[in-house]
Amino acid sequence: MGSLTKAAFGAAASALALSATSALAQEWEPERPINIIVPWGAGGSTDQVTRVTAPIISEALGQTVVVVNQPGASGAVGTQEVLNAPKDGYTWTANAIANNATYTVTGMIPDTSIDDWHIYLSVANVPVVSVPADSPFQDFGALLQAFKERGSEITVATAGVTSSGGMAIAGLGTEGDFDYRMVTYDGGGPAAIATAAGEAMVTTQLAVEQAELIRGGRLRPLAVLSDEALTIEGVDPIPPITEWLPDFPIAPDYFGIFIPRGVPDEVIATMDRIWEEKVMNSEALKEYAQTNGAVFAPSYGEEARARAMPVVIEEACAAEERGLEVNDPSTIGIDCETKSEM
Structure with missing residues (x-):
């Protein structure tokens, strides 16, 4: 796109x-x-x-x-x-x-x-793939490999199937050819908070829903669903998903x-x-x-x-x-x- x-x-x-x-x-x-x-x-x-x-x-x-x-x-x-x-x-x-x-x-x-x-x-807004601060996954490449090997063992917190985060992980699963297990919450904010608390292993909700948790060191961002890096005030640039999935559709x-x-x-x-x-x-x-x-x-x-x-x-x-x-x-x-x- x-x-x-x-x-x-x-x-x-x-x-x-x-x-x-x-x-x-x-x-x-x-x-x-x-x-x-x-x-x-x-x-x-x-x-x-x-x-x-x-x-x-x-x-x-x-x-x-x-x-x-x-x-x-x-x-x-x-x-x-x-x-x-x-x-x-x-x-x-x-x-x-x-x-x-x-x-x-x-x-x-x-x-x-x-x-x-x-x-x-x-x-x-753009979705960001993030994990809890104590997660073993240090970059999206490692997480992608885990998805491919462990599939539905990896839990992903979103605001629902048709939410931005739900569509984001569905797109990643299709493009990356992996399975996952979605855990849904009443909004993107609750989904991000739950991930920071360790209730889920990953979230794919929007950057604005994760920004404070990322700035506070409670979430580690691995990739932004864009073909350009994302800068959030006070945070190192988040690399684009196209570094790992070059054909990922962007809109x-x-x-x-x-x-x-x-x-x-x-x-x-x-x-x-x-x-x-x-x-x-x-x-x-x-x-x-x-x-x-x-x-x-x-x-x-x-x-x-x-x-x-x-x-x-x-x-x-x-x-x-x-x-x-x-x-x-x-x-x-x-x-x-x-x-x-x-």
């Missing part, structure tokens, strides 16, 4: 102009608090970045924005709650966009796709806030403006990304959708290749023979 940097963060794209509908809509002034349902546990990647972004939106709107954790079924429980809620603009969700776009493929949520959402992306995993289609036009017009004026220039969000090994990459609307599609296609087709699909990716408009939209 090309370089992580080149594919997603080469030259910064200019923000799209507001759509004609948004430009004509009135400014929205919410009359009560807005709920953002994070369908994962506290401390994970989605929870972290949403709690950085929510205050920016709250200040711009002059209204409270409440982050509500509602984990379950790899994010499907909270996401379905948002889809079922009244389309009045007061219930949003946050997630990795690839999850929202592929829940139908994995059978978690029937008949939904990326186009059920207005998309507001904030950062891109940036975008996270953000999503508002369901069908809400009033003025909600979207106002959020477009806030995202362009405030979030895309937020020093707090930039600092969060730089400190935790994420990439500052805010966008919205059609630009956000275009940025998201490579990882959506990659994960939908990976689910099919690994036998994880319940519905064919063609049901959400993806052709896995060409790895493109239909």
Whole structure:
């Protein structure tokens, strides 16, 4: 899939102009608090970045924005709650966009796709393969050999089969031709903490979910699922997975806030403006990304959708290749023979 940097963060794209509908809509002034349902546990990647972004939106709107954790079924429980809620603009969700776009493929949520959402992306994240600080594995090469020899004896902590960490270890198992045993938790943060405590031998969750544990010497990072080294503040560069698996498919995993289609036009017009004026220039969000090994990459609307599609296609087709699909990716408009939209 090309370089992580080149594919997603080469030259910064200019923000799209507001759509004609948004430009004509009135400014929205919410009359009560807005709920953002994070369908994962506290401390994970989605929870972290949403709690950085929510205050920016709250200040711009002059209204409270409440982050509500509602984990379950790899994010499907909270996401379905948002889809079922009244389309009045007061219930949003946050997630990795690839999850929202592929829940139908994995059978978690029937008949939904990326186009059920207005998309507001904030950062891109990458998974990191880490082991407890006292692990005998000093580099990914040694761990890879152990996977090949011991297979399902090696336990891997993730936030679930369709989480970023779950898809990461599935991809590694396919590319490296090995088995493993997954241990699932209610979020990436809990999975990383459990690994640091010795409950699992490996985690493949996102860098932002591991950063403090890595900085504190409780986790040892072995490889980042990228074709470039990853730098986390205060930590030596983490080598790219392509040093060991040169053909490993790379696609940036975008996270953000999503508002369901069908809400009033003025909600979207106002959020477009806030995202362009405030979030895309937020020093707090930039600092969060730089400190935790994420990439500052805010966008919205059609630009956000275009940025998201490579990882959506990659994960939908990976689910099919690994036998994880319940519905064919063609049901959400993806052709896995060409790895493109239909």
